[in-house]
Amino acid sequence: MRDWRWVDGAAFSERFGDVYHTRAGALGQAETVFLRGVGLPERWRGRRHFALLENGFGFGVNFFVTWRAWQHDPGRCAALDYVAIDAFPRDREEMGAFWRQYENDPRWRPLVAELLEQYPLPIPGFHRLWLDGGRVRLTLVWHEAMTAVEALAGRFDALYLDGFSPAKNPEMWSEFLLGAFAKRLASGARVASWCTAGRVRRALAANRLEVRRCPGFGGKRERLEAVAPAYGPPPRTVPKQVAVVGGGLAGASVAVALAERGIAVTLFDAHAAPAQGASGNCAGAARWLPSFDDNLWAQWTRTGLLTLRSRWPRWAALGAIGRWCGALQIAKSEAHEARMRAVVAQLALPESLLTWVTQSEASARAGVTTRFGGWWFPCGGWVTPPALVAAWLRAYPLATIWSAQVTAITPTENGWRVAWRPASAADTQGASVRSMDCDAVVLATGAGAVPSWPRSFVQDGMMWGAMPAYPGAPLPLHAVRGQVSCLPHPREARPRVVVTGSGYLIPPERGFLLFGATATPDDWHPTLRQSDHEANWQRLQAMVDWQPTDLAMRNAGLAGRVAWRAATQDHLPIVGALAPSGRWDDPKRWHSGLWVFNGLGARGIAIAALAGELLASQIADEPWPVSRRLAAAVDPARFVRRRNLLHSPFSDS
Numbered sequence: 001m002r003d004w005r006w007v008d009g010a011a012f013s014e015r016f017g018d019v020y021h022t023r024a025g026a027l028g029q030a031e032t033v034f035l036r037g038v039g040l041p042e043r044w045r046g047r048r049h050f051a052l053l054e055n056g057f058g059f060g061v062n063f064f065v066t067w068r069a070w071q072h073d074p075g076r077c078a079a080l081d082y083v084a085i086d087a088f089p090r091d092r093e094e095m096g097a098f099w100r101q102y103e104n105d106p107r108w109r110p111l112v113a114e115l116l117e118q119y120p121l122p123i124p125g126f127h128r129l130w131l132d133g134g135r136v137r138l139t140l141v142w143h144e145a146m147t148a149v150e151a152l153a154g155r156f157d158a159l160y161l162d163g164f165s166p167a168k169n170p171e172m173w174s175e176f177l178l179g180a181f182a183k184r185l186a187s188g189a190r191v192a193s194w195c196t197a198g199r200v201r202r203a204l205a206a207n208r209l210e211v212r213r214c215p216g217f218g219g220k221r222e223r224l225e226a227v228a229p230a231y232g233p234p235p236r237t238v239p240k241q242v243a244v245v246g247g248g249l250a251g252a253s254v255a256v257a258l259a260e261r262g263i264a265v266t267l268f269d270a271h272a273a274p275a276q277g278a279s280g281n282c283a284g285a286a287r288w289l290p291s292f293d294d295n296l297w298a299q300w301t302r303t304g305l306l307t308l309r310s311r312w313p314r315w316a317a318l319g320a321i322g323r324w325c326g327a328l329q330i331a332k333s334e335a336h337e338a339r340m341r342a343v344v345a346q347l348a349l350p351e352s353l354l355t356w357v358t359q360s361e362a363s364a365r366a367g368v369t370t371r372f373g374g375w376w377f378p379c380g381g382w383v384t385p386p387a388l389v390a391a392w393l394r395a396y397p398l399a400t401i402w403s404a405q406v407t408a409i410t411p412t413e414n415g416w417r418v419a420w421r422p423a424s425a426a427d428t429q430g431a432s433v434r435s436m437d438c439d440a441v442v443l444a445t446g447a448g449a450v451p452s453w454p455r456s457f458v459q460d461g462m463m464w465g466a467m468p469a470y471p472g473a474p475l476p477l478h479a480v481r482g483q484v485s486c487l488p489h490p491r492e493a494r495p496r497v498v499v500t501g502s503g504y505l506i507p508p509e510r511g512f513l514l515f516g517a518t519a520t521p522d523d524w525h526p527t528l529r530q531s532d533h534e535a536n537w538q539r540l541q542a543m544v545d546w547q548p549t550d551l552a553m554r555n556a557g558l559a560g561r562v563a564w565r566a567a568t569q570d571h572l573p574i575v576g577a578l579a580p581s582g583r584w585d586d587p588k589r590w591h592s593g594l595w596v597f598n599g600l601g602a603r604g605i606a607i608a609a610l611a612g613e614l615l616a617s618q619i620a621d622e623p624w625p626v627s628r629r630l631a632a633a634v635d636p637a638r639f640v641r642r643r644n645l646l647h648s649p650f651s652d653s
């Protein structure tokens with residue numbers, strides 16, 4: 001429900017009993033108090049990257065003014081990260097209502113339209129948007145300020161302290177919160193605010209900021225500027241040249257996110273073309289996985305799917321194939337129906353994310369009779385992974401080396417050496433091993449043969465030995481064989497939406513009906529098995545009471561594909577920096593230059609783009625697109641931490 005109204009030309013918040021901005025003009029205040037207050041545009045000139053943090057996004061006035069200043073400055077930094085916090089976000093309609101006053105103003109109309117196209121739902125969490133061709137990244141953190149600032153990673157070059165007055169919203173200006181903000185500042189960062197209250201100045205000064213009062217704007221006598229001291233470790237050196245091993249969804253997504261940051265990438269794959277491993281299926285289901293307690297996996301898949309959706313127009317323009325037709329998850333029994341219904345009630349999310357549908361509603365949506373009711377994901381659909389990978393690789397110039405089996409990575413004085421040889425046995429005859437030096441390496445090898453690494457990076461047997469691993473894998477991953485079944489030229493154009501549950505069924509929009517998939521761990525059978533087609537058929541029948549065509553056709557005409565997923569025991573992927581043994585909790589781990597992106601399991605489509613963005617942000621030492629908690633959940637160090645906890649004096653044994 002809208003909790004603000006116009007009063008004398010200014011937006012007035014009923015909740016806080018205060019105006020969103022001075023009556024002298026929101027745009028003028030943004031320019032004078034905030035943009036100039038932190039020394040912009042001069043301070044971003046000649047830099048690769050500039051990171052700005054704002055407390056109190058409101059209607060985004062400060063953001064639009066900053067974005068426009070960046071657009072019009074020929075000396076601007078190559079990329080701008082703008083992270084804004086708000087506990088009570090406005091929804092798209094409210095944003096539209098506020099900005100309608102400028103609808104005939106060519107300065108703001110195109111920017112507002114571009115933002116509104118991607119503007120996120122008002123649900124708690126991190127929401128990253130890519131604007132201006134991806135050079136301006138806006139991360140909206142819909143949380144109360146203290147939760148948000150603790151969840152943030154990265155150092156900021158500037159901080160806008162906006163928000164309602166300390167008298168109306170004291171938490172926003174508490175000493176504790178301002179101290180937390182100060183910890184997020186880069187050396188020499190600048191802070192600006194319209195608020196010069198004594199306790200705000202004292203709190204900043206207590207955190208070693210140099211505070212000064214300057215002539216104010218719009219009838220206010222003073223405004224505040226502050227400068228952070230030169231402190232903390234120097235920023236990490238951002239690698240100039242990165243080798244990515246693996247050209248599937250994982251490798252391609254991190255490669256494109258690095259290239260977007262101006263980092264030179266060389267992508268290796270043992271296959272002759274991209275996306276020939278697990279990412280080679282002609283279609284896969286894209287949806288998220290709700291849970292009653294909205295667990296980490298639910299948050300990862302939901303945020304990942306929304307990230308893919310928000311960038312989809314760009315990837316579709318580059319040739320990505322897929323359709324956001326919606327997806328169903330059909331219950332397995334009446335008891336399961338009751339549990340699924342309880343999850344919908346508990347999460348109380350906007351309908352575009354998740355609703356409950358009865359059996360007859362589900363059947364009407366699908367165009368086939370479903371066995372039970374279930375979850376309806378209007379935001380879901382299907383995607384062709386090889387076309388998405390190809391679109392990513394088209395987006396930026398990347399060096400690619402196909403048919404190259406990477407055999408070893410070894411440390412050098414300044415970085416890493418990647419050694420490879422031609423992948424096929426025939427090519428190997430007489431072929432010598434070739435190598436390339438680089439600053440950092442990302443291993444995105446899926447369930448493929450892992451190159452040999454320095455022994456010091458391989459964890460001790462106590463940790464990995466206990467986990468089922470495929471030969472030579474120094475990470476706690478296991479390979480899961482999967483077979484999809486495919487009925488070419490189906491006679492009926494059904495189902496109309498993606499149906500999931502015991503398996504999945506993709507609408508036959510590309511001339512085939514795809515369903516599956518089997519999941520057998522540590523099974524290396526390389527070709528299609530009739531028994532697996534049968535198993536997929538059983539899965540399909542558990543979801544829908546429908547046979548796409550006659551049984552003879554079913555037995556004779558099924559095609560399919562076999563591939564291996566790399567999975568972890570906790571079902572979460574492995575994304576982050578690797579470390580030599582015993583150094584997992586050492587901050588220097590982030591300097592090792594050896595990174596991993598694997599374990600996407602059966603959900604690569606939903607999470608690859610977000611996880612690739614997280615890894616690229618970590619490599620480039622920029623603000624992360626997810627909370628520290630979500631990043632910690634996929635950190636390779638989590639296995640060591642869990643083991644240490646198990647052997648800590650506080651455990652039972």
Ligand SMILES: Cc1cc2nc3c(=O)[nH]c(=O)nc-3n(C[C@H](O)[C@H](O)[C@H](O)COP(=O)(O)OP(=O)(O)OC[C@H]3O[C@@H](n4cnc5c(N)ncnc54)[C@H](O)[C@@H]3O)c2cc1C
Binds near residue numbers: 250276281504564565
């Ligand atoms: C049958 C099946 C059905 C699936 N259905 C869905 C679905 O419906 N929805 C969904 O979201 N996900 C689905 N998945 C999962 C999804 O496909 C995976 O999560 C995703 O493709 C994994 O991507 P990746 O890049 O990690 O691995 P891969 O795509 O396997 O890429 C790894 C690449 O690394 C290369 N490589 C490995 N070692 C080396 C080396 N030493 N040198 C050079 N190159 C190397 C390999 O050649 C390979 O190309 C399915 C998977 C399977 C197998």
